[in-house]
Amino acid sequence: MPKYHIDGTDTNTDNTTMGYVSAHATVPRRTRIHDIILGSRVAPVDQAVGYEFSRITAENGAPGGTALTPVPLDPADAAATNKPRSAPTGEPTYGGGIVLYIPLHQRPTMRWVSAKEGAELVTPAVADDGIGILSDTPTTAFAMIWGMDFEE
Amino acid sequence: MRSPDGHLIDPNAGVSGKEIADTVQCCHCGMHIQVTKDTWKNTGWCLNCNKVRCTKKKCQSCVHWEKRMEAYEKTETEKRRLRLAFDSV
Numbered sequence: 001m002p003k004y005h006i007d008g009t010d011t012n013t014d015n016t017t018m019g020y021v022s023a024h025a026t027v028p029r030r031t032r033i034h035d036i037i038l039g040s041r042v043a044p045v046d047q048a049v050g051y052e053f054s055r056i057t058a059e060n061g062a063p064g065g066t067a068l069t070p071v072p073l074d075p076a077d078a079a080a081t082n083k084p085r086s087a088p089t090g091e092p093t094y095g096g097g098i099v100l101y102i103p104l105h106q107r108p109t110m111r112w113v114s115a116k117e118g119a120e121l122v123t124p125a126v127a128d129d130g131i132g133i134l135s136d137t138p139t140t141a142f143a144m145i146w147g148m149d150f151e152e
Numbered sequence: 153m154r155s156p157d158g159h160l161i162d163p164n165a166g167v168s169g170k171e172i173a174d175t176v177q178c179c180h181c182g183m184h185i186q187v188t189k190d191t192w193k194n195t196g197w198c199l200n201c202n203k204v205r206c207t208k209k210k211c212q213s214c215v216h217w218e219k220r221m222e223a224y225e226k227t228e229t230e231k232r233r234l235r236l237a238f239d240s241v
Contacts, residue, residue: 037163097181097183097208098183099181099182099183099184100158100175100183100184101186102160102186108162108164109162109163109164110160110161110162110172111160111161111162111163111169112158112159112160112161112175112184113158113159113161114157114158115156115157115158115159115174116157119157119158119177119184121182121184122182122217122218122221124221124224124225124228125225126224126225126228126229126232127232129228
């Protein structure tokens, strides 16, 4: 399966989505996220935050933000069908629960990798379903950067 | 941990990063749980799958997450097909 990379940036205001991957509306495919990186490049201060990776059941009608184009890790691969988005202004609909929770301080960068095949974060092949990154109770919101590698 | 499902890594520590913690995946919903010394107090074990499961109510019955996802895909695709058909009438 071809692998793709996406990354985005947003301010981690409490309970807002910083980015998401969501399946294509007409040709949905399963997405398997196997690598995630979270960090910040603003001046270091002591702030704490939690990041929830939750399932999305529907995209907002007016999502706003920036539509991302997944970059194939192998240039010979075709373009991804997935339609990820960074810093959306219209919140997607969440349902189906949290699949990963990463509590993090502002200073370090954190990377999560799946240890084996089959342990990735998988989204169903249903139109507009996906996984979003939700900020959870930052002490003070700050600009953060996220990146994801996925296959579909 | 002997057979983790995921790793949390600090990529800036050392030459190639330092592993901070392991994660284990619930065999019934696919959620990853960070392994700490107290993890085992808050997780269950499915004797059928012989794997870790989380404590969510829906995860108490033994249905593998992939089977659950296949059922969800089937019903959702059908629901949306019917909705489209209804809208076009």
